[in-house]
Amino acid sequence: MHDSLLDVCDLKVGFRTSDGYVEAVKGVSLTLGRERLAIVGESGSGKSMTVRSLIGLAGHNAIVSARHARFGETDLLSLSDRELSAVRGHRIAMVVQDPRQGLNPVQTAGRQVGEMLRMHRRTRRHDMRNAVEMLLDEVHIRDPRRVFDLYPHELSGGMAQRVMVAMMLAGGPDILIADEATSALDAVVQRHILELIDEQVRLRGMGLILISHDLELVSDFADRIMVMYAGRTVETFAAGQGYGSVRHPYTRGLIACVPSLDRPGQCLPVLTRDPEWAR
């Protein structure tokens, strides 16, 4: 915690659109050490833009500002495109929702992981196959030798996401961002991928930002939970200590909507909103 990786203050992200200016992130502050921070909130609340804007992935029409956005000693918002691209993957890596979108359909899984290793670790060509197979083994892919030669369409969703995680780990990043990294997978595979990410984050001492709309799922894999609503942080609280300390009515509403096995047949409430929360 004391070893601060990210320190962001008053981050704003807006877009110039044909309908005028849209403010998607309205002054968010956050810090991240070598710990696991989950950002939860409904669709459009600004979760992705909060992190994407920090690594230059907010889009060409985005206007990003902050009082400061420090990654260690580096001011992320003052970096050139080239410098940001060096930070991405190598220092801050992101696993996205649909692994097959992130993978090149005409290259084998092994070659793609190998490319990342070569780019970030300068692995020699003849050591490549071994290094890739070791990395595939680390993400618990059974039979890495066989999987090395498979194309993305030959991988299951869960396997493809493991390959993506391997690619993102190849650069030895300090921070891993998982942006709805398991939403496209079924419930059992979701957990397995989150367990894998969790294991690697602990083993490698990385910081993790876990973005999700599923409060219940991420609570098991986070140290702190930050709740966003309409572009703002409404509340940040420690995970794993129950929800007793939660104050904001939106967060309380989210918690009330989580189904419980102890109360079968229980009618879940509809999440109510107050226009005041967005001001």
Ligand SMILES: Nc1ncnc2c1ncn2[C@@H]1O[C@H](COP(=O)(O)OP(=O)(O)OP(=O)(O)O)[C@@H](O)[C@H]1O
């Ligand atoms: N390029 C863009 N131009 C205009 N508006 C955008 C652009 N990209 C994102 N937005 C808007 O910014 C807001 C925040 O988007 P963001 O992707 O951060 O939401 P999110 O909380 O991550 O939602 P989801 O869970 O659906 O991904 C949304 O209202 C979205 O429509």
